[in-house]
Amino acid sequence: MKKTTIALLAAISFSSTASLAAYPDKDIQGVIMWGAGGSTDTVMRSVAPYAEEALGTDLILSNKSGGVGAISMKYVNKKKADGYTLLMGAENPQMHKVLGLSNIDYSDMVPVAILARGVPMMVARNDAPYNTMQEFIDYVKAHPGEVKIGSTGKGGLPSIIMAMIDSQVKLDYINIPYKGDGPALTALQGNAIDVMPAVLGATKEQIKAGRMKAIGLIDNQANPMLPNVAPITDTLPGLNSYLPWGPFFGVFVRKGTPDQVVNTLTRAFSSAGEREEFTSMMSNRGYSVMNIAGQEAVDFLDTYRSVSSWLVYKAGVGKFSPEKFGIQKP
Amino acid sequence: MDALNYFAMSWLSPELLALTALGTFLGIYVGAIPGLSVTMAVSILISFTFSWDVNNALCLMVGVYMGGVYGGSRTAILLNIPGAPSAIATALDGYPLAKKGLAGEAIGLSTVMSVVGGFIGILVLALAAPSIADFAITFQPRDYMMLGILGIMLVGSLSGSSLAKGIFAGAFGLLIGTVGLDPMTADERFTFGIIELWDGINPVAVMIGLFGISEALHQLQHMDKAVIKQKISRIIPRLSDVKKYLPLSVRTSFIGVIVGALPGTGGDIAALMAYDHAKRSTKEPDVEFGKGAKEGLIAPESANNAAVGGAYIPMLTLGIPGDAVTAVFIGALFIHGLNPGPLLMVEQPHMFWFTVGNLTLANIFILIFGLTGIKLFSKIVECPKGILIPLIFLLSIVGAYAINNAITDIWWMLAFGVFGYFMRLYGFPVGPVILGVILSSLTDENWRRAILTERGSVIDLFVHLFTSPLSIVLFMTIVLILFTKTPLWSKVVKPKLFPNDA
Numbered sequence: 001m002k003k004t005t006i007a008l009l010a011a012i013s014f015s016s017t018a019s020l021a022a023y024p025d026k027d028i029q030g031v032i033m034w035g036a037g038g039s040t041d042t043v044m045r046s047v048a049p050y051a052e053e054a055l056g057t058d059l060i061l062s063n064k065s066g067g068v069g070a071i072s073m074k075y076v077n078k079k080k081a082d083g084y085t086l087l088m089g090a091e092n093p094q095m096h097k098v099l100g101l102s103n104i105d106y107s108d109m110v111p112v113a114i115l116a117r118g119v120p121m122m123v124a125r126n127d128a129p130y131n132t133m134q135e136f137i138d139y140v141k142a143h144p145g146e147v148k149i150g151s152t153g154k155g156g157l158p159s160i161i162m163a164m165i166d167s168q169v170k171l172d173y174i175n176i177p178y179k180g181d182g183p184a185l186t187a188l189q190g191n192a193i194d195v196m197p198a199v200l201g202a203t204k205e206q207i208k209a210g211r212m213k214a215i216g217l218i219d220n221q222a223n224p225m226l227p228n229v230a231p232i233t234d235t236l237p238g239l240n241s242y243l244p245w246g247p248f249f250g251v252f253v254r255k256g257t258p259d260q261v262v263n264t265l266t267r268a269f270s271s272a273g274e275r276e277e278f279t280s281m282m283s284n285r286g287y288s289v290m291n292i293a294g295q296e297a298v299d300f301l302d303t304y305r306s307v308s309s310w311l312v313y314k315a316g317v318g319k320f321s322p323e324k325f326g327i328q329k330p
Numbered sequence: 331m332d333a334l335n336y337f338a339m340s341w342l343s344p345e346l347l348a349l350t351a352l353g354t355f356l357g358i359y360v361g362a363i364p365g366l367s368v369t370m371a372v373s374i375l376i377s378f379t380f381s382w383d384v385n386n387a388l389c390l391m392v393g394v395y396m397g398g399v400y401g402g403s404r405t406a407i408l409l410n411i412p413g414a415p416s417a418i419a420t421a422l423d424g425y426p427l428a429k430k431g432l433a434g435e436a437i438g439l440s441t442v443m444s445v446v447g448g449f450i451g452i453l454v455l456a457l458a459a460p461s462i463a464d465f466a467i468t469f470q471p472r473d474y475m476m477l478g479i480l481g482i483m484l485v486g487s488l489s490g491s492s493l494a495k496g497i498f499a500g501a502f503g504l505l506i507g508t509v510g511l512d513p514m515t516a517d518e519r520f521t522f523g524i525i526e527l528w529d530g531i532n533p534v535a536v537m538i539g540l541f542g543i544s545e546a547l548h549q550l551q552h553m554d555k556a557v558i559k560q561k562i563s564r565i566i567p568r569l570s571d572v573k574k575y576l577p578l579s580v581r582t583s584f585i586g587v588i589v590g591a592l593p594g595t596g597g598d599i600a601a602l603m604a605y606d607h608a609k610r611s612t613k614e615p616d617v618e619f620g621k622g623a624k625e626g627l628i629a630p631e632s633a634n635n636a637a638v639g640g641a642y643i644p645m646l647t648l649g650i651p652g653d654a655v656t657a658v659f660i661g662a663l664f665i666h667g668l669n670p671g672p673l674l675m676v677e678q679p680h681m682f683w684f685t686v687g688n689l690t691l692a693n694i695f696i697l698i699f700g701l702t703g704i705k706l707f708s709k710i711v712e713c714p715k716g717i718l719i720p721l722i723f724l725l726s727i728v729g730a731y732a733i734n735n736a737i738t739d740i741w742w743m744l745a746f747g748v749f750g751y752f753m754r755l756y757g758f759p760v761g762p763v764i765l766g767v768i769l770s771s772l773t774d775e776n777w778r779r780a781i782l783t784e785r786g787s788v789i790d791l792f793v794h795l796f797t798s799p800l801s802i803v804l805f806m807t808i809v810l811i812l813f814t815k816t817p818l819w820s821k822v823v824k825p826k827l828f829p830n831d832a
Binding site for chain 2: 036038041042045046048049061062063064065066067068070071074099101102145148153154155174175176177178179182183186187189190191192204205206208209210211280281284285
């Protein structure tokens with residue numbers, strides 16, 4: 001059994017090296033980092049049909065969630081570096097080294113394209129007695145240990161945003177973890193928590209319907225999708241060095257994949273990412289389209305990693321110092 | 331009248347009608363194969379129907395959803411392998427019926443009662459969606475915690491002859507459920523540094539092993555036993571049977587709708603609670619529970635199909651998924667340019683009635699497809715064991731792999747299969763193990779959220795519990811159930827309250 005598998009694998013790899021010029025000459029596997037129905041899943045499933053068109057081959061998508069993204073990272077990095085296995089992931093692996101979850105992150109892979117990023121913000125339950133970041137900070141200071149803030153566990157987006165705020169002003173609040181922003185935002189509407197750091201994509205419709213309110217934008221400039229909400233740097237200018245920052249969705253291949261193959265993939269995903277159908281769907285969902293590749297993507301990934309890793313480490317959540325992995329201070 | 335127009339849309343267009351029929355048909359088979367989940371099928375359909383008109387895509391997906399929830403009962407009854415966790419309770423009495431040669435009748439009855447449950451779910455969705463959705467989101471962590479405790483107490487109903495063995499099995503399930511990254515702090519629990527264990531042991535793998543493989547091993551041990559001839563003369567259930575069990579079906583359907591509408595719980599817990607309700611409320615069953623009681627088949631089947639309508643309630647009114655499948659539906663609506671959320675009913679009012687109409691249609695197709703082809707299906711059980719046992723192994727292995735495309739799940743499934751075999755051999759019930767695995771995280775997470783909310787004070791938790799009517803009701807239910815099991819109740823209070831009952 002093992003022998004035939006090895007022989008088969010050898011045959012496949014041989015055929016793919018032999019016909020490299022003709023990449024792609026067979027189906028490409030796309031491994032989605034998170035489960036069905038999640039935001040990574042929907043973004044990837046909506047860009048894939050256009051990338052298929054550009055590549056002229058089928059993209060077979062499968063979900064391989066688990067280990068906060070580490071399982072899919074491990075899986076793709078075990079495959080051959082021939083561009084036939086793509087990782088379709090979110091920001092999570094960038095924190096894995098500091099949190100001690102895994103020894104590979106995106107600096108050990110080649111970005112094909114960073115498609116979009118989320119717009120981080122703070123929402124509060126409707127009848128909360130504060131409407132802006134300043135009012136919120138004042139309220140928490142006046143009522144220590146009373147305000148309940150939702151989170152998604154160590155290293156999740158809310159934990160990083162709260163670490164950012166913590167680097168400027170010390171607040172005493174109750175942290176209540178949920179399994180994801182969906183359940184936490186549901187809890188917010190049921191008054192089980194008061195405030196939740198989240199991305200606009202997850203809160204847009206609820207805000208529009210008046211079921212929760214946006215109290216701050218975690219960015220250094222206003223966002224056209226939320227014109228009436230002030231950026232947090234108006235209240236805490238010290239955060240300028242960390243921003244803009246936000247979770248992202250991107251397509252990656254293993255390091256060592258031939259440049260030619262990476263270029264073909266980048267062209268395909270860039271053209272897919274420019275399609276009007278895709279961009280309008282993304283802005284409709286509350287995501288900012290980025291569509292960057294090459295050095296620009298590498299720089300973006302580095303910045304994200306350095307900001308998040310140092311924040312988390314300073315907040316005492318990280319297991320290892322970012323220095324250990326040569327991660328520069330922001 | 332607009333509502334009626336949209337309701338009838340999928341009925342009147344031949345294309346939409348055909349797609350709903352196709353979806354329901356596919357769903358029944360996807361649901362019947364353990365490991366092939368409806369969630370997965372629907373998310374694959376998102377890619378597949380990407381370029382379609384949104385109505386066409388939805389018809390196909392709604393059909394798969396409805397059909398899939400029903401289909402899980404097929405393999406549960408015929409092979410003792412639940413097609414999905416929501417069919418676990420179905421296997422408890424469904425399979426004993428098949429062993430008596432009554433597979434055809436069992437499938438017929440479960441089909442009719444699934445459809446009844448489905449209709450009740452849809453009816454509640456159509457008439458009371460906004461108020462139920464508002465009620466569902468008021469469940470606080472402490473309420474979910476108490477719901478979890480109520481669930482754990484079902485161990486009494488699933489234990490069979492020995493409660494002690496049942497409690498042991500249930501506790502073992504709870505332990506299995508704690509394996510993985512801690513949901514609150516992401517610390518590793520019982521993972522021994524193995525990355526594959528971070529997400530815990532998949533309940534579906536445990537389920538397939540404990541039910542499927544252990545059944546195959548059990549049959550291997552009894553190879554000499556003759557194959558049971560199936561009586562297939564009666565498939566459409568007797569009207570007297572339907573009438574007799576209808577009140578139970580209606581009651582358990584309401585359990586299904588409510589549990590389905592809660593954003594933290596789904597059809598699996600609904601079906602188990604319904605089974606428990608059936609066991610408690612049936613004073614004198616014709617056949618003992620666990621040995622082929624029809625009540626034990628009807629209750630979970632009504633409840634899990636009613637949970638579909640329930641799951642749609644928060645989704646259509648608030649954009650909050652009621653279960654894993656409706657979460658995928660939300661993604662699908664986004665991709666098709668609709669914005670599921672609290673404004674969906676305002677901006678796209680037709681979506682609501684279109685979905686209600688379409689669910690109704692899919693439910694009718696279940697009745698049609700469910701009652702035809704039973705004869706053929708029942709033959710599966712009559713297969714020679716030389717074919718049947720390998721078939722169970724094949725289904726179990728494919729099913730375990732399909733959960734997450736991971737070999738690890740196959741090993742877990744096989745290990746639990748062998749373990750389950752020995753459990754049966756020594757008279758330990760396997761049902762409570764699954765119950766424990768399913769309820770472990772619900773109870774664990776919400777207990778900790780509840781206590782975090784009170785800053786670690788158990789006294790505050792207890793005091794605040796009495797500020798909410800919902801919490802009081804749940805708390806009193808737990809106390810009452812425990813109290814009725816004490817000697818004080820059976821010897822002193824009960825004879826006074828119900829003097830005629832004894």
